[in-house]
Amino acid sequence: MSAQSNPSDLTPFFAPRSVAVVGASARPTSSGGAVLHMMQKAGYKGKLVPVNPKGGTLLGIEALPSLRALDAPVDLVVIAIRPDFIVDAVREAADTGHRHILILPGGFQEAGEDGQARQAVLDDLAREKGLIIAGPNCGGIIHLGKESRLAATFFRDLPPGGPLAFVSQSGALAEEVIAHAQIQNIPIGTVVSVGNSMHLGVEDHLVHLGKDPDISAILLYLESARDMEALAETAQKLSKTKPLLR
Known part of the structure; x- marks a missing residue:
């Protein structure tokens, strides 16, 4: 951020x-x-x-x-x-x-x-x-929640829906994960492609998703971090309430 x-x-x-x-x-x-x-x-x-x-x-x-x-x-x-x-x-x-x-x-x-x-x-x-x-330079945000169903993305498909969230620094990988989730019926309902993270970094999305009671676990794909200390602190706090898989 x-x-x-x-x-x-x-x-x-x-x-x-x-x-x-x-x-x-x-x-x-x-x-x-x-x-x-x-x-x-x-x-x-x-x-x-x-x-x-x-x-x-x-x-x-x-x-x-x-x-x-x-x-x-x-x-x-x-x-x-x-x-x-x-x-x-x-x-x-x-x-x-x-x-x-x-x-x-x-x-x-x-x-x-x-x-x-x-x-x-x-x-x-x-x-x-x-x-x-x-963003910029991102694949967008998908959130198939109970109260709101958002797909602000140009990805070609939606995930199946469910309590898992996936936050990715790679848009291409995010789209691949969506495809595999459809084939294997993995209950992913939220996908975030962070792109250049000009303002909102991985840690900001983790904080928000960590507060969402309908999300049971978060999957994370990370290529680099501008502030590894802040990210590690956020991840440590989050892991006390729900699983974070990297």
């Missing part, structure tokens, strides 16, 4: 009452189209708003041309557009009162000097506006 963010409650990322998908499309092969399709496939019951400059109707839902067309801010903004347009989209989200943003595309810290510069601008903007950002 970066110094400027203090995500005391990650509910908007796991059980939002309303979601806007920036870059939504009717084409399932596009990232925004995949997110819209997966949200419907998961059975999301909240307010779902496709955002596309052309407006119209997408998968049976009225689309808005921009976040400025919303009557009120949504709980979660999911961004699935080209990296060079993302900073402007985040600025629009901030200017319209949104605080929780999930950025799926890459093209940031992992993408050389241009990407690192883009992430620095994004980080400064988030600091100035008080935003909490999940």
Whole structure:
């Protein structure tokens, strides 16, 4: 977690009452189209708003041309557009009162000097506006809970559902785990792909999931840690209440 963010409650990322998908499309092969399709496939019951400059109707839902067309801010903004347009989209989200943003595309810290510069601008903007950002460069978040069924992801399938959670630093591995869970009927109901962890790191998600009474155990795939001491402390506290498997 970066110094400027203090995500005391990650509910908007796991059980939002309303979601806007920036870059939504009717084409399932596009990232925004995949997110819209997966949200419907998961059975999301909240307010779902496709955002596309052309407006119209997408998968049976009225689309808005921009976040400025919303009557009120949504709980979660999911961004699935080209990296060079993302900073402007985040600025629009901030200017319209949104605080929780999930950025799926890459093209940031992992993408050389241009990407690192883009992430620095994004980080400064988030600091100035008080935003909490999940991602970028991630596969998204799936949470098939009792009260909320969210699939803010472009993964091709959903896990079977159940009391297990999987937190991964690899989006490709997360998708593979979902596929195996389907085949072997492993009761995974929550999948988090953390990506670049610009704000929300593995430890932040562990804290949130550790408080969820419907999650019985957490599976973790870790490639590296910016603050191993903080992560170890979080894992130690969590292991007192529920199993953490790495």
